[in-house]
Amino acid sequence: MALGPAGGGAVNQPVILIVExxxxxxxxxxxxxxxxxFTCHAVHHGGExxxxxxxxxPDLLILDxxxxxxxxxxxxxxxxxxxxxxxLVLTARKGEGDTVLALEVGADDYLTKPFRxxxxxxxxxxxxxxxxxGPEVEVLARxxxxxxxxxxxxxxxxxxxxxTTLEFDLLYFLxxxxxxxxxxxxxxxxxxxxxxxxxxxxxxxxxxxLRRKLxxxxxxxxxxxxxxxxxxxxAEP
Numbered sequence: 371m372a373l374g375p376a377g378g379g380a381v382n383q384p385v386i387l388i389v390e391x392x393x394x395x396x397x398x399x400x401x402x403x404x405x406x407x408f409t410c411h412a413v414h415h416g417g418e419x420x421x422x423x424x425x426x427x428p429d430l431l432i433l434d435x436x437x438x439x440x441x442x443x444x445x446x447x448x449x450x451x452x453x454x455x456x457x458l459v460l461t462a463r464k465g466e467g468d469t470v471l472a473l474e475v476g477a478d479d480y481l482t483k484p485f486r487x488x489x490x491x492x493x494x495x496x497x498x499x500x501x502x503x504g505p506e507v508e509v510l511a512r513x514x515x516x517x518x519x520x521x522x523x524x525x526x527x528x529x530x531x532x533x534t535t536l537e538f539d540l541l542y543f544l545x546x547x548x549x550x551x552x553x554x555x556x557x558x559x560x561x562x563x564x565x566x567x568x569x570x571x572x573x574x575x576x577x578x579x580l581r582r583k584l585x586x587x588x589x590x591x592x593x594x595x596x597x598x599x600x601x602x603x604x605a606e607p
Contacts, residue, residue, distance in 0.1 A: 389437060390432070397412070406494075416442070416445060435460065442472060446472055456500070461480055470575055508546070515584065515593065536576060539560075545604050548607075551601050577596075
């Protein structure tokens, strides 16, 4: 299976590129996602996956972490330099460190093999829904930060800050509720949805990534603060 020319899918069907070296897993993913109404294409080598992404940028990218040639981590790094396309990484259960690294460099979500078909479809739909969400009303100005939901863009001191879909959603949610403390569980429900089971470390990792991108001193944050034993809040002026 290979990615065809741009626009090869049915009208209005999101196009998903799967880069997975296990042909059996790739075929199962394609079969199930196509049954759910998506247009899918799969390749089995990291280098080919990167080339296909450049040739016809898909609406969503599913990446195995361990790939021949370019691995999923390197592909994620490269994609994030040019695109905000949602990225879902697939990882073996023993590769938890790889999962964290993938999230650190810009992946939006992950699935641990073996995974259930319903969960795969749910996460794909959630990522696509967030990426295509219509503009909200209010542009937020918080100190040196400007957060524009219409463009899904953030700036600090007038300079753009590259954020993934989930990073932006979490930042906008917190910045719109200055001073309020939210538990990890509440933030997980807000960012991933109430039907999604997420390890609490995922929120910690997301917060850590946001701080490195937004804070002048991530170790002493002025925007996203930890409230020990309670959760996180966006600091009051």
